[in-house]
């Protein structure tokens with residue numbers, strides 16, 4: 001039996017035809033078949049038969065798969081936990097890669113700082129992001145009159161007490177061509193953006209320039225729709241003079257802003273030679289933007305336009321490689337010529353969720369355990385060896401209430417009840433996974449009502465949309481519930497633009513949502529949230545995952561897990577190797 005735990009030589013995880021180091025590392029579970037295939041293909045194209053070079057390519061591909069942009073050849077053996085394999089020594093390996101045809105032209109591999117191995121494409125993107133960001137020209141100093149207008153404006157758009165933090169963040173953003181605006185959920189990022197745009201529009205008008213062209217964008221359709229709604233709500237609160245100057249602001253996905261091309265998923269219509277026309281570009285949920293997307297954005301934004309990157313660097317990162325927002329916060333934050341606009345006071349949570357989230361963020365596991373055990377109105381820890389009875393008691397009444405409203409065809413109540421609670425899992429499979437808890441929830445409902453659930457659609461079935469449907473105005477991440485209409489069922493959904501009802505058959509991509517993954521919950525909130533901690537050795541169990549999960553709760557967070565699982569979550573960072581932070585810090 002191989003270390004992968006498979007006897008079958010045809011197991012899909014084993015790369016067919018692999019030999020030598022690649023085969024050994026594949027069988028040990030360090031490399032996946034895809035890494036091996038990339039390595040074999042590239043080395044064979046380059047005519048390189050050095051096994052160490054093939055292993056380097058495979059390890060670089062593996063790193064990208066895990067979200068890293070590069071890999072440290074001196075430490076990777078220890079980092080993988082498979083030190084018993086025949087790893088080349090760091091210096092010898094670096095030498096072999098440097099001498100390889102793959103490090104020549106056309107270049108595929110690159111070594112940085114004598115040890116960090118990059119697939120060249122990511123190295124170039126990292127270089128470009130750094131150069132484009134730091135190359136943006138500084139703003140000219142404001143005249144005395146313009147300064148006075150700005151001060152009066154700041155007092156106008158942030159009139160009340162309690163807005164000092166946001167006023168200071170807006171002042172920082174107004175003083176820079178490029179600003180990273182950070183803050184956790186409910187810290188007033190959108191409020192600050194709306195006010196900032198109002199002040200920029202005023203500056204433009206006072207200067208007699210043509211009206212400001214503003215782009216609002218986000219990495220996903222759902223985030224873009226939420227941004228649109230949130231900015232609209234906050235603009236509504238501004239004085240009428242500012243509202244009129246801003247007009248109707250639209251928001252789009254980054255793909256749409258840059259202009260998708262049918263022939264490529266990584267190249268766009270707007271680029272260095274065909275820049276975006278906007279004077280101000282605001283990107284929300286920047287934590288979900290990959291290195292590649294950031295590179296494409298920065299080459300498309302005009303150097304003289306304002307760029308405002310908004311997000312929460314403590315949340316889960318992009319699916320693709322890179323941890324760009326966190327790198328920008330730390331890299332730019334360490335420079336003397338740039339300031340980060342940071343918001344830290346949440347205006348949405350109760351004190352206890354806020355304190356818990358802060359303890360998770362600073363990695364203070366003792367404090368997290370103490371806060372969870374102290375419990376209270378807003379925080380509950382379920383440590384039972386078998387949490388099922390506890391959860392059945394806590395969650396089943398909610399499910400039955402939802403079913404009741406759905407049976408009566410009362411869509412508004414059903415949607416309100418649906419928004420009341422989320423059951424969050426790290427995984428899809430396994431005893432702590434979404435599938436298991438969806439099935440268990442349906443079983444509880446059947447047992448309690450005496451009515452079996454035999455078909456996919458039933459009254460009270462909560463659903464999650466899993467693909468954008470622009471025709472219906474639905475986005476990946478929108479939620480809904482099946483409600484009775486006469487003899488049949490309709491799906492009532494809470495689209496970002498408001499509630500919609502459609503025939504279930506019209507919904508192509510939906511899944512049952514008694515439980516959902518933490519990744520999918522990003523960007524949404526519910527009154528109550530139950531977090532099922534994954535097992536202690538889960539690859540997904542990280543501080544960022546836990547922080548994202550608990551900050552989905554507006555009123556109550558219930559954590560189901562052992563002390564060891566909670567500690568593992570708080571103590572383990574989602575480490576993504578990247579050189580961007582250092583590059584931004586060190587560049588002149």
Ligand SMILES: Nc1ncnc2c1ncn2[C@@H]1O[C@H](COP(=O)(O)OP(=O)(O)OP(=O)(O)O)[C@@H](O)[C@H]1O
Nearest residue numbers: 162163183184185186187188189190191192347348
């Ligand atoms: N200084 C403040 N005092 C009181 N309430 C505020 C303040 N700033 C914002 N709010 C309110 O708090 C809520 C959250 O603000 P906002 O939407 O701007 O935060 P956010 O950081 O963009 O949130 P999220 O990232 O979760 O979408 C809103 O209802 C907003 O009107």
